[in-house]
Amino acid sequence: MNKKIKHICFDLDGTLIDSVDTIYKATVKALTKLNINDPVPEEEFRIRIGHHFIDIFKDLNISIPEFEPFIKIYKKYYFDFIDQSNLYPGVEETLSGLKKKGLLISLLTTKTQDQAEKILRHFNLSNYFNEIMGRRPGIAVKPDPEPLREICKFLGVKAEESLITGDTELDITCGKNAGSFTCAAFYGYRTKEALLEQKANYNINSIKELTNLF
Numbered sequence: 001m002n003k004k005i006k007h008i009c010f011d012l013d014g015t016l017i018d019s020v021d022t023i024y025k026a027t028v029k030a031l032t033k034l035n036i037n038d039p040v041p042e043e044e045f046r047i048r049i050g051h052h053f054i055d056i057f058k059d060l061n062i063s064i065p066e067f068e069p070f071i072k073i074y075k076k077y078y079f080d081f082i083d084q085s086n087l088y089p090g091v092e093e094t095l096s097g098l099k100k101k102g103l104l105i106s107l108l109t110t111k112t113q114d115q116a117e118k119i120l121r122h123f124n125l126s127n128y129f130n131e132i133m134g135r136r137p138g139i140a141v142k143p144d145p146e147p148l149r150e151i152c153k154f155l156g157v158k159a160e161e162s163l164i165t166g167d168t169e170l171d172i173t174c175g176k177n178a179g180s181f182t183c184a185a186f187y188g189y190r191t192k193e194a195l196l197e198q199k200a201n202y203n204i205n206s207i208k209e210l211t212n213l214f
Helices: 020-033 042-046 053-059 067-078 091-100 113-122 146-155 169-178 192-196 207-213
Strands: 007-010 104-112 131-135 162-166 181-185 202-204
Touching: 007 146, 020 042, 020 067, 053 067, 091 104, 091 207, 104 113, 104 146, 104 169, 113 131, 131 146, 146 162, 146 169, 162 169, 162 207, 169 181, 169 192, 181 192, 181 207, 202 207
Parallel strands: 007 104, 007 162, 104 131, 162 181, 181 202
Antiparallel strands: none
16 A cells, blocks of 8 residues: 555556557548558557657658648547547546545546547546646657646646556656656556566556555
8 A cells, every 4th residue: 555645647548448449540541531551550550559649650651741630630530430449447446446535636648638638528537537638739748757747736746646557668757757656557558578677666457456556
């Protein structure tokens, strides 16, 4: 039991929501709409989810002449495939239990602010969160600690009283950079071996295991 923690910050994709099919299909459809026909290898794409699209496309050697038109089309198509996303088992039960224990709960995602809020509404999760931090102009993204520190400032807690939980190296590095506790979710989009290398404070195979910390 860790009595120091007053606030839990969650990643979205690969931590609360299994959305890989939605993200992949919306990406391919948006690229096709822009007449960009470079192949998008699904497994190579999957293991990069969480990174900014610019970095993903660079890694996959996909040329995007203009990025903003892609994002606009992608966000539109995303909700055409939203029914192919699902909450991981135990998400609502865990969030509810943590709230009842008096913990503050936040979300930190690289998705844009409006998209993050819309996704949470779709899954009826909004009311569990005290703060939702999507990608915002002028604020850095994970693994930079700035967005997590901004969340802590808004909630009136210290970074060292916070725990960030996510399925990628971006989440763990963000937490370490901010001085927070970290928790690696083995059930998401990275391999267990890759996450073990990050040496998070805690490791979980299911989100329901988080309640054991409190």
